Amino acid sequence: MKLKRFLLRYYPPGIILEYEKAGKFNTKSIDLLDLSPGCDTEKLIDLIKETEPLITDSCIPQLKHLLSRLQEKLNQPDNHRFSLFKKLQAHILPLTNVAFNKSGTRFITASYDRTCKIWDTASGEEIHTLVGHRNVVYAISFNNPYGDKIATGSFDKTCKLWSTETGKCYYTFHGHTAEIVCLAFNPQSTMIATGSMDNTARLWDIGTGEEMATLVGHSAEIISLSFNTVGNQLVTGSFDHTVSLWDIPSGRLVYTLTGHRGEISSVQFNWSGSLIATGSMDKTCKVWNTLNGKCVTTLTGHKDEVLDVCFNYTGQLIATASADGTARVHSAASGECTAKLEGHEGEISKICFNPQGTQVLTASSDKSARLWNVDSGSCLQVLQGHTDEIFSSTFNYEGDIIITGSKDNTCQIWR
Structure with missing residues (x-):
């Protein structure tokens, strides 16, 4: 299996992995339902690495960036008033x-x-x-x-x-x-x-x-x-x-x-x-x-x-x-x-x-x-x-x- 790219999912929080296996493209999702703005992302990354073989050391900087973006989204003020x-x-x-x-x-x-x-x-x-x-x-x-x-x-x-x-x-x-x-x-x-x-x-x-x-x-x-x-x-x-x-x-x-x-x-x-x-x-x-x-x-x-x-x-x-x-x-x-x-x-x-x-x-x-x-x-x-x-x-x-x-x-x- 070869990881091709990450996709971000805001609702609910998650990261989609696009990968190639036997010449075919597939996807799998890492659901982050408990993610919060104050969550310790280092621990979360360690946990993801343990459970997801597609995530290698070379992916970690990008994974950190994506988790940061998800946390920013979760932290956005929700005061929109509808007209x-x-x-x-x-x-x-x-x-x-x-x-x-x-x-x-x-x-x-x-x-x-x-x-x-x-x-x-x-x-x-x-x-x-x-x-x-x-x-x-x-x-x-x-x-x-x-x-x-x-x-x-x-x-x-x-x-x-x-x-x-x-x-x-x-x-x-x-x-x-x-x-x-x-x-x-x-x-x-x-x-x-x-x-x-x-x-x-x-x-x-x-x-x-x-x-x-x-x-x-x-x-x-x-x-x-x-x-x-x-x-x-x-x-x-x-x-x-x-x-x-x-x-x-x-x-x-x-x-x-x-x-x-x-x-x-x-x-x-x-x-x-x-x-x-x-x-x-x-x-x-x-x-x-x-x-x-x-x-x-x-x-x-x-x-x-x-x-x-x-x-x-x-x-x-x-x-x-x-x-x-x-x-x-x-x-x-x-x-x-x-x-x-x-x-x-x-x-x-x-x-x-x-x-x-x-x-x-x-x-x-x-x-x-x-x-x-x-x-x-x-x-x-x-x-x-x-x-x-x-x-x-x-x-x-x-x-x-x-x-x-x-x-x-x-x-x-x-x-």
């Missing part, structure tokens, strides 16, 4: 979802009007309208980090794969017998997973357009799914109150995670793939160990359904959003609630951390989105201007742009 840049009359019917590409230069919106649109973030100009679905376009995603393809899942029971550059449809994936409500690309961008109201998830080959596997086992609708970072496992959450962990190479069911007493609303892996967080209509979030399928802790405190859950990039914190109008931040290790986010006047349907992990963004039926301080739980900013409930909101990769999508048919760009 409304543009309000886009995006669709003729309510929006269902919004999503950024990796660089944040483009974003997509999906709607009840049966279309998905691609937008230029800097100008707010529409680039393409993706037309072809015969019902609501509900689930959307870029194949990040590449960003050259888009997947759309529809109530018409199909998923479509599109070119970001031309807006051309590569494939229409047929097979589901009910609405598609969730989807995801694997990290390698070789397949798409779709979850449906027909109780199944399916895996599709984006190179050939063929179905690779049907994941059968749930007895009710699959409402949420997520790949782990490596791409060898998929988790699915269902209205049957259970969560399933699947092995992707074989399509085999690894574990059924049981314990929730209500429908599952949201599932997500942490970055390392060691934990899964699940939100449920039973008012709780559970954290599961992927190695043994056991429940590690149950996060309680909400007075109504938990509608969305997410990890921060390092996997140390979990945020939960509830129909009770509040959100909470918890320690993933202990399950302790570290901050209560109170102020919305309606249910919170979406929640996410900024890439830096210092702020939480919430979207609510009270027509506003809010930014919160992770440590104190104080509200930093209220993003107002929509005239109906906000269904979706998200940060770009750098955390300095926000898109909000609403039932009022518009999306707003905040910078």
Whole structure:
């Protein structure tokens, strides 16, 4: 093996190694999830050298430089205040979802009007309208980090794969017998997973357009799914109150995670793939160990359904959003609630951390989105201007742009 070059990854902190083996180029990552501005880099370098054979003495000066750059990034003040840049009359019917590409230069919106649109973030100009679905376009995603393809899942029971550059449809994936409500690309961008109201998830080959596997086992609708970072496992959450962990190479069911007493609303892996967080209509979030399928802790405190859950990039914190109008931040290790986010006047349907992990963004039926301080739980900013409930909101990769999508048919760009 021969090391060719280093690549820096800011969120979460890490260094990617590009190397050559038997004439082929490969990559592997050194995750630095515990890196802090005051961390002793000499000790860290010694540890990396012990565990990574590609790192030789000649690499050390460059490795020191990269760690210094990561520490500088972590130490940057996070006091950006967002202003409304543009309000886009995006669709003729309510929006269902919004999503950024990796660089944040483009974003997509999906709607009840049966279309998905691609937008230029800097100008707010529409680039393409993706037309072809015969019902609501509900689930959307870029194949990040590449960003050259888009997947759309529809109530018409199909998923479509599109070119970001031309807006051309590569494939229409047929097979589901009910609405598609969730989807995801694997990290390698070789397949798409779709979850449906027909109780199944399916895996599709984006190179050939063929179905690779049907994941059968749930007895009710699959409402949420997520790949782990490596791409060898998929988790699915269902209205049957259970969560399933699947092995992707074989399509085999690894574990059924049981314990929730209500429908599952949201599932997500942490970055390392060691934990899964699940939100449920039973008012709780559970954290599961992927190695043994056991429940590690149950996060309680909400007075109504938990509608969305997410990890921060390092996997140390979990945020939960509830129909009770509040959100909470918890320690993933202990399950302790570290901050209560109170102020919305309606249910919170979406929640996410900024890439830096210092702020939480919430979207609510009270027509506003809010930014919160992770440590104190104080509200930093209220993003107002929509005239109906906000269904979706998200940060770009750098955390300095926000898109909000609403039932009022518009999306707003905040910078």
